[in-house]
Amino acid sequence: MKNISIIGCGAIGSELAHYIDTEMCDSVKIISIFDLKLHQIENLKATLNNNNPEVFTNFSLLVSSDSFKKVELVIESASQSAVKEYLRSILSKQKDVLIMSVGSFADSNFFSEVIHFINDHSNNIYIPSGAIAGIDAIKSVKKFITSVTLTTTKNPKSLRGAPFFEKSNVDLDSLYKKTIIFEGSAKEAVEQFPANVNVAALLALVGLGMEKTKVMIIADPSILINKHEIKVTGKFGEFIFKVKNIPSSKNPKTSYLAILSAIECIRSIVTTGIKYGT
Ligand SMILES: NC(=O)c1ccc[n+]([C@@H]2O[C@H](COP(=O)([O-])OP(=O)(O)OC[C@H]3O[C@@H](n4cnc5c(N)ncnc54)[C@H](O)[C@@H]3O)[C@@H](O)[C@H]2O)c1
Structure with a gap:
């Protein structure tokens, strides 16, 4: 117990x-x-x-x-x-x-x-994969990675309130089509979009670090889900992970996958026997 x-x-x-x-x-x-x-x-x-x-x-x-x-x-x-x-x-x-x-x-x-x-x-500190997939594979090839790019696409409402908009001309309320809002390092993304930082931070910690992990944030008024596309390249080949997340019914900013991922992490901590995955 x-x-x-x-x-x-x-x-x-x-x-x-x-x-x-x-x-x-x-x-x-x-x-x-x-x-x-x-x-x-x-x-x-x-x-x-x-x-x-x-x-x-x-x-x-x-x-x-x-x-x-x-x-x-x-x-x-x-x-x-x-x-x-x-x-x-x-x-x-x-x-x-x-x-x-x-x-x-x-x-x-x-x-x-x-x-x-x-x-x-x-x-021990346990950090579940949260709202993204592919952490197992990225860990395995860590030494051979040359680039990591995260493209996050969200409804403009999910981006509202981010410090980025204090100095930007982008008016989220008047966007009528998919628009690139931000391109920069995970470090900059963390500063400008703290509410999206968990995914970018985890990728950076597991892969190339805060400076070398590239992040693009797109606002798309036609979607209600949170999309993350992760592209990793290196001597091992290339990975592309695409996740389309349904938000939690209790908090639209939190993807349901993040909750399921935490449940799975707890299960792996408390169970003995066969362990699947890296
Ligand atoms: N790793 C991931 O992929 C991932 C995904 C989604 C959310 N998150 C993070 O997980 C955390 C929880 O998310 P959530 O959707 O449950 O948020 P939530 O807002 O629904 O719940 C957070 C709860 O924590 C309480 N709280 C906040 N600060 C506190 C403090 N200093 N001491 C005690 N209680 C405090 C709040 O009162 C609230 O009840 C957030 O930081 C969120 O950014 C991580």
Whole structure:
């Protein structure tokens, strides 16, 4: 039995908890749930039948609780700022962590600090493939990659609010056809489109890094799904992965695949036996 704690009870956290409660209650126990918003925790707790987690709206109380001593794996499904604020403390308590807000690792100083810490201790950090496919293959050919390009196509509404538009002439509301909005490095994409950063950041971490990973963002008013096309070239040949993601019913910014990918990651952590894929 793996004892877990969930940080962030929104679209991902609540669907994960619900899945664990109904499908994995023999192998995973939800010890505690934490969110800054009490109603999110209450809504989630009300849906659980087989688990009765302790609830927290304060991080210090969570990590100092007796129940947290029993936790082996912390699932972060909150925000990039939550990762930056809480991760050091969780790792220092010898917990393993599954991170959904991988965009937080686009900050190279923070990422280096985390890598140093886990190299000196024996923690594991798990980062699911999230909203994209092909991470297994990219990991395998890492040494032979010469270029990685991510083309993300979204409805203009999904891009609204990005810092990029503060200095750009593009008016998302008047777009009537597919339009290239941004071309640059993953590092620039992270700065200009933080809400799209998870996919770009994960690709950069696994492949060529933040500077050399190229990102194109396209707004298409005719689509409601999130599309990602990843092209990787090198001495091994070439990969092209295309993903057309249905958004989560609870949060249109989050692809349903990201939730399913986290479920599969947890399953691989808690099960023994044959492991498929890289
Ligand atoms: N890796 C991927 O492919 C991928 C895909 C989709 C979303 N994400 C990321 O996963 C995270 C969760 O996504 P979601 O769709 O569930 O979001 P959501 O907005 O539905 O839920 C997030 C929840 O976390 C809580 N929260 C935010 N900051 C917090 C903090 N500092 N402390 C405690 N609680 C906090 C919020 O109150 C909210 O209830 C986001 O950072 C999102 O960008 C990653």
